[in-house]
Amino acid sequence: MGGRLLPVRAGERHRPVLPAVPGRAPARAAVRRAAVPGPGPRRRPRPRYARVRGERSPGLMAIAVGGLLHVAVVTPDLDRMAAFYTGLFGAEVVKDLSLTTPVFGEGVGVPGATARTVHLRLPGASTVVELTQYAxxxxxxxxxxxxxxxxxxxxxxxxxxxxxxxxxxxxxxxxVVGGPVEVDRPVAARGTRFLYFRDPDGNLVELIEPPSRTAAAGEPDARTRPAGAGSPTEAESEGNRT
Known part of the structure; x- marks a missing residue:
């Protein structure tokens, strides 16, 4: 450069120029050291999700359920339906409520709705049948x-x-719209007898007779044996019917 100084504006960064060696390129390490580092791109933080024990998806959780409380049937004639189920199956009326406050209509999603509801408990069942008649x-x-x-x-x-x-x-x-029939397959449900019928409102109701232990095990059912061949065994809980 002949001893001359190159003009540099105030505040301007410059990179020192390394002396060139005839026949050789400048060392790469020296070039990297000479480079002035600039600001790099900002890394976005990874989103955090509330983790709950047992959940399958981020931010979701299972709702704890304590049991099945009732099965609801809406009817245009509550008294007729209640008399039907109490008379045919021996159901017990455990509640008879008039639902007339605005909160009821808001809760069921039908503003202004009013209704009467009856809870029936069937023999041997913990879940009740809820019959409801809307105005x-x-x-x-x-x-x-x-x-x-x-x-x-x-x-x-x-x-x-x-x-x-x-x-x-x-x-x-x-x-009676179907049955009674006896299930032969699959083996887990063999011997189960069932039928379908309609109640006075036309709703489908299924009646199930569980298989005997001998029928479930693949042996002849005592109820199909000739007279005197032995008494039927006690019925077990409902099979896995298809």
Whole structure:
């Protein structure tokens, strides 16, 4: 440069120029050391999620449920339906409530709705059947939908003798839409007998007679043996019917 100084503006950064060696390129390490570091891109913090023991997705948690309280059936004639279930199955009325406050309509999502509801406890059951009659009913799309229609479709009750139950239903003039039949497959449900019928409002109700222990194990059911071949065994809990 012949001893001359290069002009530099105030505040301007400059990189020192390394002397060049004839026939050699400047060392890369020296160039890196000479480079002036600039501000790098900011790293965004990773989002934090509330982790709950047992959860499967970030930020979600399972709702603790303490049991099934009731099965609700809306009816246009509450007294008729209550008399039907108490008379046919021996159900007990445990509640009879008038729901007339604005809070009720707000809670069910139908502002201004009022209703009367009755809770029925069936023998041997902890879950109750809730019958409700609204002052104003919404028209159902298909009140007599078949068993394969989407949605909550039927109420299932256990009985000890499906044949006797079927005879009682027909004697009362009720519509038996299917059965009684006995399940042969799968093996886990073999021997289960069941039928479907409709209550006075057209709702589907299923009656299930669980298999005997011998039938569930693949042996002939005592109820199908010739007379004198032995008494039937005690019925066990409901099988896994298809």
């Amino acid at each position: 104003a009913h919404h028209p159902a799309a298909d009140p007599r939908a078949p068993a394969n229609a989407p949605g909550l479709r039927h109420l299932a009750l256990r009985v000890d003798d499906i044949g006797a139950a079927a005879g009682e239903l027909r004697a009362r003039g009720l519509e």
